[in-house]
Amino acid sequence: ARVVVSGIQPTGVPHLGNYLGALSNWVKLQQNAHSDDTLLYMVVGWHGMTLPQNPKLLASARWDMLATLLAVGLDPKRSIIFHQEDNQDHLELSWLLNCLTPVGRLFRMTTWKSRIASSRNADEADVDETLLNAGLLTYPVLQAADILAYRATHVPVGEDQTQHLELTRDIADTFNRTFKSKNALFPLPNLVSTxxxxxxxxxxxxxxxxxxxxxxxxxxxxxxxxxxxxxxIRGAVTDSIQGITFDPVNRPGCANLLNILAASTGQDVHQTVKGYENKGHGDLKKDVTEAVIELFRDPQKELGRLLQDRAYLQQVSVEGARKAKELSGETMTHVRERVGLC
Ligand code: TYM
Known part of the structure; x- marks a missing residue:
């Protein structure tokens, strides 16, 4: 049986990348799930805290995001949908995993390095990285805890999360070797990509x-x-080359539009590009526009409806957290036994 785990931050409305790279895949995994598979999808409020948040806005954004997960097609009867911060097990596990993770490894994460680079650009002065909050540095360990608390086997995420998943696998392996028992506690989770x-x-x-x-x-x-x-889409940057070809290296803007069109219409991109042999950027942009409008039509309608029904959202999240805690609770019993905190 598979255990599928993934999460999304409650910071702002999801964009097309979140949708095509992650959310649509969450729904697909739900559709293709066997009856003994478990799927957990969470809104990760604690991860959101690594950047400054307006508390009032965050308080509503976390419900908007939960509603969004339902609006794109996740079904609380088949998937466990919840707020990360409703399950304290993630924090306890995160602490224990922090104690198995070399800080050097965290300093090398591209997300950490790009944070330093972006604050450097913003201030146009050298940032003192010792002033950045510690949560930014240990963020990937909390993510590992989100995944390992459920002993996940599959993690559907976009490309930017690859390094975090590699770290998760390494931490799982370190735990398994450090606290050896008859069998390994944590499976090494696989990335599921689109x-x-x-x-x-x-x-x-x-x-x-x-x-x-x-x-x-x-x-x-x-x-x-x-x-x-x-x-x-009309304003999307392309190139001045005549005609349409799929060439991600030399024509990234054009390839991006083709990828979006292919994903939105459920086609293979090499199939999609064949339709454009004698066409130009204008034709491509027109078709991408139509496809994306169509793609978002039903989720938008559904989101509008769900946002009016906070009671239902609350019910989903309470029930989701209850199920999540049941599963992570079992993991934590094993974890405490293995490390000697029992
Ligand atoms: P977040 O909230 O930044 O993004 C949510 C998901 O969207 C994917 N994504 C993209 N995919 C394709 N193209 C893009 N341009 C693009 N931008 C974002 C991300 O890869 C992600 O899958 N750390 C995570 C959240 C997290 C998590 C977890 C994920 C916390 N705990 C446990 C999996 C398992 C994050 O910040 O995602």
């Missing part, structure tokens, strides 16, 4: 589409109107 596991910024196709880019034209939000979607 062909569109890296959607690029519409304005700068050398970087990924991201929530933190200051340019809102660079990303399409799940809540964008058709007019907004149209204008963002």
């Amino acid at each position: 062909p569109s596991h890296r959607i690029l910024s519409l304005k700068d196709p050398s970087s990924k589409m991201s929530k933190s880019s200051p340019d809102i034209q660079s990303r399409i939000l799940l809540t964008d109107t058709p007019a907004q979607i149209k204008s963002k």
Whole structure:
């Protein structure tokens, strides 16, 4: 039986990258699940705390995100949907895993390094990394705890999370070897990715589409109107080469649009590009626009409905947390036994 675990931060409305790289895959795994599989999908509020948050906005954003998970097609009858911060087991496990993780390993994570680089750009002065909060550094260990608390076998995430999953596997392996018993406690979780596991910024196709880019034209939000979607795709950076070919290295902007179109219509990208042999960027952008509007139509309708029903969202999250705690509680009993804290 598979145990599938993944999470998303409650910071802002998800964008097309989150949707095509992760959320749509969560739904697909749910659809293809066997009856003995377990799927857990969480909104990770504690991870959100690594950056400054407005408490009022965060308090509503975490419910918006839970509603979004339901709106894209996750079903609380088949998946366990919950708020990370409703299950304290993640924190206890995170502490124990911190004590098995070399800090040097954390200093080498690209997410940490890019945080330092971006604060350097923002301040145009050398940042003193000792002033960055410790949560940013240990963030990947909490993520490992989210995964290992359920002894996950499969983790559906986008490309930017690859390094975090590698760390998770290494920590699991270290735990298994340090606290040996008849059998290993933690399976080494596998990454489950999609062909569109890296959607690029519409304005700068050398970087990924991201929530933190200051340019809102660079990303399409799940809540964008058709007019907004149209204008963002019309303004997407491509190139001046005639015709359409799929060449991610030399034509990243164009390849990104083809990837989006292929993923939105459930096609293979090499199939998709065949339809554009005699066409131009304008034709491609028009079709991408239509496909994305169509892709978001039903989730948007459903989201509008769910946001009016806080009582239902609360019920889903309480029930989800109860089931999650039941599973992690079992893991934690084994963990405490193995480490000697029992
Ligand atoms: P987060 O909230 O940044 O992103 C959620 C998911 O969206 C994927 N993603 C993308 N995929 C393709 N193209 C893009 N441009 C793009 N941008 C984002 C991310 O890879 C991710 O799958 N640390 C995680 C949350 C987390 C988690 C976990 C994930 C916490 N605990 C346990 C899995 C298991 C994060 O910040 O995701």
